[in-house]
Amino acid sequence: MTAYESLCHLAQEIALLASTSSILGWDQETYMPSKALDHRARQLSYLSAKSHALATGKPFRKALERALKDGETRGSRNAANLREWEYELQRASRIPTALVAEESNITTHARHAWVEARKNSDFGIFARHLESILKIARRKATLWGYADEPYDALLVGYERGARTRSIARLFNQLQPSLASIAKNAVIKSRHVPKNLLKGKYPIAKQQQLNAEIAESIGFDFQAGRIDTTTHPFCTTLGPQDVRLTTRYDQTDFTSSLFGVLHEAGHGLYEQGLPAAEFGCPSGTAVSLGIHESQSRLWENHVGRSEAFWKRWLPRAAELFPNLRKLSLEDFLAAIHRAEFSFIRVEADEATYDMHILLRFNIERQLLNGTLSVTQIPEAWNDQFEALFGLRPPDDAHGCLQDIHWSLGGLGYFATYTLGNLNAAQLYAQASQDRKIHSSLNSANYGPLLAWLRFHVHSRGSTLLPNELMKKATGQGTDAAAYLDHLSKRFNSSTGNRRARK
Amino acid sequence: MTAYESLCHLAQEIALLASTSSILGWDQETYMPSKALDHRARQLSYLSAKSHALATGKPFRKALERALKDGETRGSRNAANLREWEYELQRASRIPTALVAEESNITTHARHAWVEARKNSDFGIFARHLESILKIARRKATLWGYADEPYDALLVGYERGARTRSIARLFNQLQPSLASIAKNAVIKSRHVPKNLLKGKYPIAKQQQLNAEIAESIGFDFQAGRIDTTTHPFCTTLGPQDVRLTTRYDQTDFTSSLFGVLHEAGHGLYEQGLPAAEFGCPSGTAVSLGIHESQSRLWENHVGRSEAFWKRWLPRAAELFPNLRKLSLEDFLAAIHRAEFSFIRVEADEATYDMHILLRFNIERQLLNGTLSVTQIPEAWNDQFEALFGLRPPDDAHGCLQDIHWSLGGLGYFATYTLGNLNAAQLYAQASQDRKIHSSLNSANYGPLLAWLRFHVHSRGSTLLPNELMKKATGQGTDAAAYLDHLSKRFNSSTGNRRARK
Structure with a gap:
């Protein structure tokens, strides 16, 4: 050998x-x-x-x-x-085994404390644990070493080759445009009734529709399945075994469906990795920012498009009679409805990234030592108010809402917005291919998937994330395509039209 | 340490x-x-x-x-x-690693071949594989050593301390009585219409009833669950994690229910083992013959009793309207209906053990070398005809029906009948306790379970199976209680009564 x-x-x-x-x-x-x-x-x-x-x-x-x-x-x-x-x-x-064990012990207890703290909306319950987690994160950053600031050392664990400085530059460049798009989208959405889609959606029928759609975009059910959990996720149990989960709202079928489209996007990436190289970097997904690009591409670019619902709304209406009276236009207005809200995981496409920018700032300040743990609630609420014009009523709706820190996941959040940028960039590039463009219009997803298989999935971790983006689209991760997508979506006539009652 | x-x-x-x-x-x-x-x-x-x-x-x-x-x-x-x-x-x-690997390889292929052979009812497809399996079984028996005959060495792998000679004596003693009970039961059952229970039983409602019943006998759903498989089983994934499975017939709810009672009997044993000793013999079930006694006790002695259905038939009729017209008497006649049939796993209580006696004879002859693999189909059919008065129409309904041999499981079948004997003996002993007896009459299963917890479950493997039986009932595994049970059930007035249409 x-x-x-x-x-x-x-x-x-x-x-x-x-x-x-x-x-x-x-x-x-x-x-x-x-x-x-x-x-x-x-x-x-x-x-x-x-x-x-x-x-x-x-x-x-x-x-x-x-x-x-x-x-x-x-x-x-x-x-x-x-x-x-x-x-x-x-x-x-560089990380001694004792530190790994210490961290595992601390996070096990921190996760419990976080659940309690969030339930009681009492940051004090969690603060002490977060102090320990932050201390370990900074020790790890020192052991790993970094170019500019400690955040770098953590970030590269999720996004190989990324630099905090570059991300901060990108996010600063994004922020004013994002804020303006979000504001316009929210104002326009005031004309769209909130409960346009509310109805009775039996779980079995939601599962039927979700499976048909997941299969139509290429998810292989002989090498995967969908189950039910409180928090949706995608996990890979083997080279031909990718499990998705979703949750069901019996009054709104789009909740489970967009969850499935998102997780199936992750799942298609995993199913598209070279199975023979399972376990080697070349058979492993390259980063969270690329992974999230795949989920967001199918969820938002494909799944919230007019062409998609031209095909699938009639099928949905077969299963759910209350949709029969709804026009395609109104349906699109409903799924593009934007609103400022406190909880990231419930945020719509127009406002989502502002939640990420906030977290990226807070985490960076924590790691640089310019913000202490006890100052988090106030800093969070101040920054949230500056971004959203609303102040969280309590910490459960503010700095306690996400599980990530309790698991030791500092430096993770930035990859969600990187995923959105990458998704837009890859989708724009792929759509320049006439065959892909026209096949999407007829709800044929094979050519788009084939493009992603070639340019993203099959590469595994052979290219660093930014190199992968360059090779696929001609340039590294950039804000232009995403802003273009958001502007089109939220300034388009569809978003603009008033929904009929 | x-x-x-x-x-x-x-x-x-x-x-x-x-x-x-x-x-x-x-x-x-x-x-x-x-x-x-x-x-x-x-x-x-x-x-x-x-x-x-x-x-x-x-x-x-x-x-x-x-x-x-x-x-x-x-x-x-x-x-x-x-x-x-x-x-x-x-x-x-005593078993070299190479032999373990060889056996694993042979059985992997043999299982495939068996599926094919059964599908095509072609023993020839399987014969060559069974030759190899038999050869390995005999080699292992030689390596392990045995007192009287090679079957001993295999048997003790499933039933610690058992002797083929004693089992053969027990089975010979049983056979004429079993045959006579079975014959009478079948004759009497001719008056009971075969489709007395046939109806529409939605799976969700079967699951509801099964869960209520499993819980009522003491199965802890916080430390276990029920799923669906083609072949029902019970498996232990940890000291507080026992998984049962069953299968559903939408035209007859008793199929899944008796499956659940059977597997829950296994599950109660596993949940009753001392959790702190998980992994040690003292925290592990002692043998298949004791394990099967627990499943059969709950399935047949509790689950097919009049007292049980006095409590549960009204509940079943709430869920399944077609049962509302059925009297308790007719229902009991239906679930005690006996019939000679070819397939062991579908056999009723009155005829089941005759299937086991046949297999025990064939396996013993194979291991002693008095029967060759190629002679199996004819020997099987001859012996079946002698026992049941019917000849299997093909090998799929004869010697190809069970999976055990293809997995290398020679010497296993005897434990099914040992389980039936042990079940009857333990149940008879427990029922002598007045409190247990009267609580069963009011569908309260706690006292019986407590008795089994003390006399069987809590012991783990600290006693050999026969010692456990002696300590619990005053004597080792014996035929008397079982024959008494069968005679009462199949000669009783209930079994005798003609069901009204």
Whole structure:
């Protein structure tokens, strides 16, 4: 066996363990009975310890050293794998095992405290835990090292090759335009009745429609499925096993449907990764910003388009009689309705990114030490008011709403907006192809998917995210296509028209 | 850490891996998409190799040696654990790893071949594979060693401490009585219309009833659940996580219900094992013959009794209007209806064991070399005809119907009838308690469950199966209680009455 082959072998073994953990995690969210939690936690911690030991152990190090010395990297995919393995090993090795264990212990308790704090809207319950998490995040940043500021070191864990400075520049450039688009969209939406779609939507029929639509965009149900959870997600249990989840609102079918389109977008990416390279970087999604581009592309660019609903509204009306009186125009007005609101995960397309900009600022200040944990609630509310013109009534509707910090996920939020930018840019590029453009108009999603398979999915992590964007669209992640998309959507005649009662 | 503590620690680690495999197996049967099979197989084989290595590895051996030398076995539970660990290690060590791998490979292919063979009712497709399986079984029997005949060595893998000779004696003693009871039951059942219960039973309502009943007998849904599979089973994913499955016939609710009662009987046993000793013999079910006694006790002794349906028929009739016209008497006649049939898993209580006696004879002859694989179809059909007075029309209805041999499960079938005997014996003993007896009459199952918790579940594997029976009932597994039960059920006035149309 060559050194490179040994590395593949070890990487596959690590992936086998990691995908086993994923099954345990999926079951925990979907079907596991409540009393099983303790044993499940033991299983998960056992498996992650085993896979961490393999990933940083001597056999892996030695094989990597030999492979790098051999220079036996036929083809760019192998070279990319070596590059990523070296990068990951360096990063993993800088964190002592004791710190990993300490963090796992702190976040287990922090997650509990966060649930309590949010329930009681009492930041005090969570503050002490967040202090510890922040302390660990800063220690990790120091151990990893960074170019400009500590946030860099955390960010690259989610978005390989990203720089905080560049993202801040991009976000600053976006902010005034986003604010103006959002404001206009909200003003126009006042004419659209809030409950235009409210009705009776039996879950079984929602599931039927969701499955038909997921299948039509290319999701392979022989290599995946959809289940029900409180918080929708997508997880990969193996190279041919991608599980989506959604939740159902029996008074509005679009809630589960857009959830499924979003998660199926993630799922198509995972199903499109080279299965034979499962476990190697070349068979693994490259970053959260690229992952989110796939979910947002199918959810917003495809799923909220006029062409899409020209095809699917009649089918939806077959299943849900109360839609029969609704015109396509009114339906589109309803799903493009914008509103300033406190909760990120319920935000519409026009206002969503302002929630992200806020979080990015707060996190950066925390890591730079210019904001202390105890100052968060006030800073959050002030900044929220400046952006949205509303002040959160309590911390549950403010700085306590998201789970991320309690899990140690500092530096994660920025990737949501990167995902929106990438989605718009990739969609605009793909749509320049006449065949794709016209096939979308006839609700044929095969050509678009094929384009994404080639330019995004098949690449795995062989290119860094920004290189992938350059190769696919001619330039790195940029704001232009996204602003163009939002302007068209929220200044278009459809958005402008008054919905009939 | 003492040597005994090290052993506990290692046993828990093995159990952690084994329970992880169980989750993977459960998901494979319930929700896994079809294309995921290859990766799942790799995960399962990886995990079983790891746990086999731990179970036969040097640390385990050394710790066991030290613990046995120390004699530091405070309490009989610890002594029982040492006894079982020593036994298991000796057995596992006699089988070379290469043979384990060879068997796994052969059975993977044999299972495929069996599916094909059964579908086409062509024994020839399966014969060659069964030859290999038989060869391996005989090799294993030789390696393990046995007192009287090779069947002994296989049997004890399922029924610790059992002897083929004793079982044969028991079965020979049973056979004439069973045959006569079955014949009478079938003759009497001719007066009971076959489709007395046929109707429309929506799955959601069956699930509702099944859950109510499972809960009423004590199944803890916070530590377990029920899903749907083609072949019902019960599996334990952790000390507080027991998963049952059933299948639904929309024209007859009793099919899923008796399935759930059966599997919940297994589940109650698993939920009643001492959770703190999970992974140790003292926290593990002792044998298949005891396990099956728990499922049969709840399915047949409780679940097919008059007292049970006095309570539950009115509830069933609330959910299923077509039952409203049916008297309790007629309902009981319907669920006690007996018929000679070809398929074991569809057989009724009166004829079931004759299917087992047949298989026990055939397997024993195969292992003793007095019957060759190619002779099976004819031998099966001849023996079936002698027992049932019918000849199977083809091998799918004969020697190809069961999956067990294709999985390498030779020596397993006998435990089904042992389970029936044990169930009757335990139930008769428990019912002598006045409180239990009267509580069953008012559909209160708590006292019976408490009795089983004490006499069976809490013991884990601290007693050998026959010792457990002796301690619980005053004697080892015996035919008397079961024959008494069958005679009462199938000669009783209820069974005798002619059902009104």
